[in-house]
Amino acid sequence: MARFPEEYDDCERILAPDGSYDAEAVAALDLTDEELRGMYGSMIQARALEERGLTLQRQGEFHFWMECRGLEASHVGPAAALSDRDWMNTEWRQYGAQIQRGRPLEDILLFWLRGYEEWAADSIAEMEPYERRMPHIVAVGTQLPQTAGLMWGRKLQGKDEVGLVSVGDGGASKGDFHAGLNFAGALELPVVFLLLNNQWAISTPVERQTAADTYADRAAGYGFEGTLVDGNDVLATYRATKRAVEAARAGEPHLLEVLTYRRGAHSSSDADDYRENVDIEAWRERDPIDRYETFLEDRGLLGPDDFESIREAAEERAREAAESALEIAETQSPEEVFDEVFANPPDYVDDQREELLDLVDRHGEAAFRW
């Protein structure tokens, strides 16, 4: 695989790294100024959250954090292209996509602190757009056939909804990838597969992950179309997803490969000392936020002062959200071990909960800490 989007003839792009752009294509996007500014806000908020998360992880408040800088456009554009009724099953690293759909920062952070998620809605019908997602998976790739099933169910219920599901260049090697795409093709399900090719799966570069020229090439093997897009161009990822979502709504799944680059470490547990011939600098020059700022300025939508104030506000929100999330997480108590293990719990759950609470009672919580 080649490394840069421009090395592929058929890689879609609207914004070049230097901020120059295809004005006609922009016009055709039919995005309001508000919407264009909104995507910027999401990217900035994602980066601010990222920085907060990293800091808190270093301070020992978070056990774990996944890095996201430079990847913002790859998932913010796609999230923006969804309708409110659509579903979005992204992975943890895609903070920007969650933010773009309106998920509260606190909620995002709480997942990192507690490992589970909560919904406010009582039923699917009452869900906010950001709530239209399944809980995060941990076993990479398993979300793909699950999303196929989810959208199959919604289709059977006569809903006109599309599901966007993301997977990485690494996750694309799992058998679930194959099953998910093949089911979607065979059953004509309204699913857009967003392949976030950031060229690394922990320490494994994409060249060792697969000999394929592009991931988009895999679509043909499932009977539908694939598209390759510059993942650092938020307008291009938006446009391609929009098109894919339309196709999916008409019963034709789509595989969208979004080519970007993981500049940071894999996660806070990763020493990131294994890369050979990396060119982080070249990718920093292709930063998705920088080029979008140049565009926004050129279009007169935002200026340097705005950038500054938006950033500051985003940092402030990230700080507040983190504080509040940490506070909420503090309140976890031992009996939560048994919360919702079952929807209709057998007796032993109560028995064991009592056993635990009795132990905690007699020995004190401290005896359980290490």
Added chain:
Amino acid sequence: MARFPEEYDDCERILAPDGSYDAEAVAALDLTDEELRGMYGSMIQARALEERGLTLQRQGEFHFWMECRGLEASHVGPAAALSDRDWMNTEWRQYGAQIQRGRPLEDILLFWLRGYEEWAADSIAEMEPYERRMPHIVAVGTQLPQTAGLMWGRKLQGKDEVGLVSVGDGGASKGDFHAGLNFAGALELPVVFLLLNNQWAISTPVERQTAADTYADRAAGYGFEGTLVDGNDVLATYRATKRAVEAARAGEPHLLEVLTYRRGAHSSSDADDYRENVDIEAWRERDPIDRYETFLEDRGLLGPDDFESIREAAEERAREAAESALEIAETQSPEEVFDEVFANPPDYVDDQREELLDLVDRHGEAAFRW
């Protein structure tokens, strides 16, 4: 997916259903008369074995049998294209491939009677060509990454060997398919993937198995080439495999889709009452043996009397092999339950074997039969 090979522009063929052929292509095959007759013998022997197996199954001698008629060319040609040192991991249904490589009929049948296989060779170095295979898998598709691993190992040992592994149109939906092909591509392994598209996986037709236009299209997603071949043309399957084997030997895996049709039931347990719009007759007209006989006659290699005598000899051999296999299988004794559970068995194996033998001793074998 279309149903007949001729509906695909790029489907390779040498012999047409009516026996007419591309003489230049035949010359280029560089096959001796002996070799051309040999493939005929294998196909005839496979069909004779098939008939014997079905009869014995109906008589209750075999518990289970998988049907093969009409599929002979799809695997005999590929088996013939291998060198003696190459490996071949086909599935059970491919009797002809085993026969072509010299596997004794008795040995093939014994697998159906005992569920395990035996090798005469002490080591890989001493194996006959037909012994160069892994034991049959039962979980469909699992053979693919295994064959990748096998050939990886042989490559690491500096051997110039290629592995041919077969999978069906159904098995191609398993995650193992994805893993096997992707590993082979990424690690540049000498593997030829033989996709035997007989258009049915038990009751599931290929149109419901996948929306892909051809399976050969999947190769690009793993970074190598794919070819579609008329699976009822033994010369075409031979040629395409030969080419694929050469590519694999040079480090380039290959996906060979061989398009044929399962005319019979899936297995002896299958009522075969589920097919819609089947055109068995159209496929009988495309029978691989019929067209090859026309070819052989035209070339003066064999005539009607030869066909007759070859068939009779094949039937006789199948009968003898079955008798002998049944006789050998009779000799199974209770302690075999524990045979080779481990290469280096822990004590409990002996303990349990003794426990069983003691039970059999005291109660008699009859008490264990139902």
Added chain:
Amino acid sequence: MAAEKLTLVEAVAEAIHDEMAEDESVVLLGEDVGRSGGVFRATEGVYDAFGPERVIDTPLSETGIAGAAIGLAASGMRPIAEIQFMGFTYAALEQLFTRAARMNARSRGQFPCRMVLRAPFGGGVRAPDLHGESMEAIFVHHPGFKVVAPSTPHDAKGLLTAAIRDPDPVMFFEPKKIYRSFREDVPEGTYETPIGEAAVRREGSDVSVFTWGASTRPTQEAAEAVAGEGIDPEVVDLRTLSPMDTGTIVESFKKTGRAVVVHEAPRTGGLAGEITALLQEEALYYQEAPIERVTGWDAVYPLYELEDFQLPNAARIEEAIRSVVEV
């Protein structure tokens, strides 16, 4: 309620049929479950009744089937997924363990994983490798599942109905050896046999024999045989393996003070160990003899003719009963 004489496999088909008729959100998916009615005909007639929208012959991928079922459940549907044989559930385990079992907990109740995964289990049908597996213990060990294994047509229908209605993921294992072994009266119309309740198949006072699935048959035979010798065994068919009916198990043991556990699964790490530990903890002071296990051997499942020596048979069970009673 009127009743009809059904085999176990017919009772399975009837439960599916009736629940699909009652609840539009029930769908059936799996390999060959539709047009062919399943390799064991356990879904016979269902496709004809409900058509290709609700009865789907899937591509050949157990990962895909389980994954899709999980997604269907999340969407609000109630999927019944068939895996052709328990030995083919292995490719579904990642989906089941990492997701089906955890979804309710990880979403704090927002997305219960209402699904049933059906698979025939156990040996005795002279089929190839992987067609005789009894690995129910691994599903019992992994938290988050309910695990059911009926042994009669009546229970098969009632338990499957309960499983389909249960909000949690239920692994429903059908004893294929006795799919067609006998018929019994099965009520027409829907009814539930509660998940989590064992059935005492034979009351007795001398020894408790615990078993489930196809092994209940040789166990009952053995019990009748030793009854002729003056031993009075109680036979408890667990029916549900998770949650186990610990009440019934412990009560029976307190009465008899002796126990034999019978299962087809390999001995080591099988559920006989769990039952023994339970009796230890709850009723040691009632115990009068070592608890014996009559199980499959710790062997790679032996095929065809050799199956006969792997599965617990009446002779072995009788012997175990006599041996614990004689102590």
Added chain:
Amino acid sequence: MAAEKLTLVEAVAEAIHDEMAEDESVVLLGEDVGRSGGVFRATEGVYDAFGPERVIDTPLSETGIAGAAIGLAASGMRPIAEIQFMGFTYAALEQLFTRAARMNARSRGQFPCRMVLRAPFGGGVRAPDLHGESMEAIFVHHPGFKVVAPSTPHDAKGLLTAAIRDPDPVMFFEPKKIYRSFREDVPEGTYETPIGEAAVRREGSDVSVFTWGASTRPTQEAAEAVAGEGIDPEVVDLRTLSPMDTGTIVESFKKTGRAVVVHEAPRTGGLAGEITALLQEEALYYQEAPIERVTGWDAVYPLYELEDFQLPNAARIEEAIRSVVEV
């Protein structure tokens, strides 16, 4: 032999390194095992020593890793496959159960499946879901595997060496919580700690405590604590879970007449049941009190701070010891 102070994870790396140096047919494969030295650095330095031919960063597919390892074994190589966490072995189970465990039997010895599958197991590192699994029981239950779980650097090196040399598929589970908890003298050069032998970590006469992996630490702590109260526990670290060292287990119990089994895995269907059944069968008449289990709860593994309440700790173990001794 000279010795060096190593942590458990360093001992693992050393065993791999030494065996690769001794035997050309040993290769290492897995996600991130090469250039990065593994997410836990358990293969640190191995890539530098043996290069990209013998140390392979594979694509992200546990199915592929296990399948390739099985094929490598068939080719005559001796693969060591790493699965990043036990919770990711699930995608490998079909390959392992249907093939690795059966290959020797189904080829009647022609193709032994000489492979080691290494995976860190157990909780306690405050990592996300699937990073705290203890599902060793499912591998013990499936015939055809050997299953090893060391708890000290010395044993880790010796057992891994033995595992690599063993002709059968060995599941090698490393207690990640104590990867770096302490150092001990580990001999330089290669040596084998025999598979199938338990280690008595503390001799005692009042009660036998059976455990393995990371739980040996709180168990030893608890043993010392109650020793101060005049109770004299014997601590047996099983080290190998299949085959279990039934001799040592039964002997210890015959001596003490009382037992506690400690494991992180969920209680129901865990190996404590197996051990209890074994003691029942072999030594009931030595038994003086119910055998207690101190285990993980039957809960979906609780994460981060809540882990503390899931894992057996010294307080719970002490209490169980006291309770069985007081009877």
